[in-house]
């Protein structure tokens with residue numbers, strides 16, 4: 335079973351509360367894994383002049399996005415001259431239609447997949463199943479959650495919400511390993527099972543971390559070698575690549591591959607890097623007969639047209655902003671209700687899903703700014719969260735209670751005497767005693783202590799003269 339239904343991005347508040355109150359093991363697993371990732375990232379950044387690298391990465395991506403049409407057409411020409419077939423997909427349906435034709439023409443029964451968030455966004459597995467094709471995830475984390483019928487919980491570590499014991503129990507049930515198997519034994523069992531799938535598959539599917547325009551090179555980073563097998567063993571390879579992944583030159587890959595790995599896992603570079611330009615040449619022994627590169631828009635052009643939100647398109651999907659986010663660490667990724675979770679998910683959702691569907695997620699943040707501090711391409715995430723919140727208010731999509739509260743504050747602030755009386759009444763209210771019984775505050779007060787009011791109000795202090 336590979337297709338799954340995401341809950342709903344609008345249900346974030348309830349889903350987050352459910353995780354926090356009833357699934358402490360998820361909190362523990364996510365918190366532990368993200369802290370480990372982030373500690374590794376810190377060390378990897380400290381080993382280089384990370385500020386200079388991040389400035390460079392921001393500038394290259396900004397330049398490429400500013401000339402997107404030019405670089406995409408250049409990439410198309412280069413890919414075609416290498417023998418690859420390029421498809422342009424405005425929507426998810428257009429992208430999936432490429433699979434329809436290939437499955438029909440080649441009689442495909444099994445597809446092996448490398449890890450790809452874009453293929454999650456497009457719901458590729460569900461579509462393949464509808465065509466009668468058996469999709470097999472080959473990244474270990476993706477393989478685990480596919481066996482469980484769950485969506486990924488993290489951009490880089492899809493199964494980080496699972497503990498070792500969860501995996502032991504799952505593999506015991508599905509692959510027959512002992513209940514106390516060590517991690518090496520579990521990985522070996524997955525490797526043995528997947529080896530047969532690689533050999534049997536007719537179709538290999540991947541994403542694309544970067545697309546170098548000058549040479550038509552799809553660059554892929556991984557740690558397990560499964561992407562390399564997925565893209566070279568089956569006779570047909572399809573790479574789904576977001577249009578924002580283009581960079582001008584092959585030489586740019588050297589910087590991006592290293593910076594992305596450092597931001598994601600703290601590695602100087604991924605264990606495996608695949609640079610794919612086309613199908614197997616006559617003098618080569620390995621590689622597919624056909625390579626199809628699907629350039630996917632699916633809402634990205636709409637995001638690009640937004641004067642501020644376009645900066646989110648620089649994202650290299652490293653997951654560093656998830657790892658440091660105090661909100662994501664508490665809830666994990668499933669609460670966000672769609673493919674991309676954490677801070678990057680919160681700024682992509684209103685743009686890619688539409689304001690109405692995605693507006694809840696920009697509120698799933700404390701605006702602490704930690705995400706912007708770690709982002710390798712310097713996306714101003716807190717500013718974009720506020721940008722979407724403003725758009726929500728302009729569209730009348732802000733929560734009713736918040737709107738009423740803001741209106742009441744504005745009305746009182748225009749009347750100094752009323753403001754003084756109201757402020758004094760609030761200062762004297764015994765919040766610690768009554769807060770948990772007020773519907774609007776009960777959720778907040780369950781987890782926090784009420785602040786103690788100052789003995790004198792600010793206005794009184796002001797009148798007395800503040801030193």
Ligand code: SF4
Pocket residue numbers: 489597648649650651652653654655656677678705708709710711712713
């Ligand atoms: S927004 Fe920045 S930190 Fe977050 S996933 Fe994208 S590139 Fe990484």
